[in-house]
Amino acid sequence: MTFTLTRTHWVAVTAVVLALLFAGAATVASAGDGGEARPPRTPAADSAEAGFARDMSVHHQQAVEMSFIVRDRTKDAEVRRLAYDIANTQANQRGMMQGWLDLWGLPKVAMDQEPMEWMGMASHHGGAGQGLMPGMATKAELDRLRAVSGRQAEILYLQLMTDHHKGGVHMAHGCVEKCEVPVERQLAQGMVDAQESEIRLMADMLAQRGAKPRG
Numbered sequence: 001m002t003f004t005l006t007r008t009h010w011v012a013v014t015a016v017v018l019a020l021l022f023a024g025a026a027t028v029a030s031a032g033d034g035g036e037a038r039p040p041r042t043p044a045a046d047s048a049e050a051g052f053a054r055d056m057s058v059h060h061q062q063a064v065e066m067s068f069i070v071r072d073r074t075k076d077a078e079v080r081r082l083a084y085d086i087a088n089t090q091a092n093q094r095g096m097m098q099g100w101l102d103l104w105g106l107p108k109v110a111m112d113q114e115p116m117e118w119m120g121m122a123s124h125h126g127g128a129g130q131g132l133m134p135g136m137a138t139k140a141e142l143d144r145l146r147a148v149s150g151r152q153a154e155i156l157y158l159q160l161m162t163d164h165h166k167g168g169v170h171m172a173h174g175c176v177e178k179c180e181v182p183v184e185r186q187l188a189q190g191m192v193d194a195q196e197s198e199i200r201l202m203a204d205m206l207a208q209r210g211a212k213p214r215g
Contacts, residue, residue, distance in 0.1 A: 135167020
């Protein structure tokens, strides 16, 4: 069996390597006068770093869910391969972000904060901690994806995932601008690059099926 690394796999691998380098750097950083170990600044619970890690973890989890749904609703090899790549990459990235929250001693859920609050914006619906972030599918849309099959499932998945990626790119741009932890900012930029590439790919795949993105 031959295994080929796609671009999204490379993003995940690069992010893991950067995380290890970041952890190593924390042990060797030294003060200029005494050479003692100097730990990096720990982000606060309401920081951009913590907000991005929490919100993007939720955002990624839905992408993984949608990708598993469509793999059961179509036999199309191209769509199933894309779904696998997205699920694998975003599950790995989600694990890294959850790990950072553990490392920083911060909660994975902040019920007193609105999603996207760290970006200076509020979520679209719901109360504190319950809103839908940009690009996320509604429960009705997920139910519909579970109900259709074949070409209908392929088109709906590609449309929903295109919207999802656009929302993810918007959020990742926010971290690139606001996050101060280098490895997290690098991961966010990797998300922007990979998801913008996949948005273009999904537009082509929709065109091949006689459809187009919704927005």
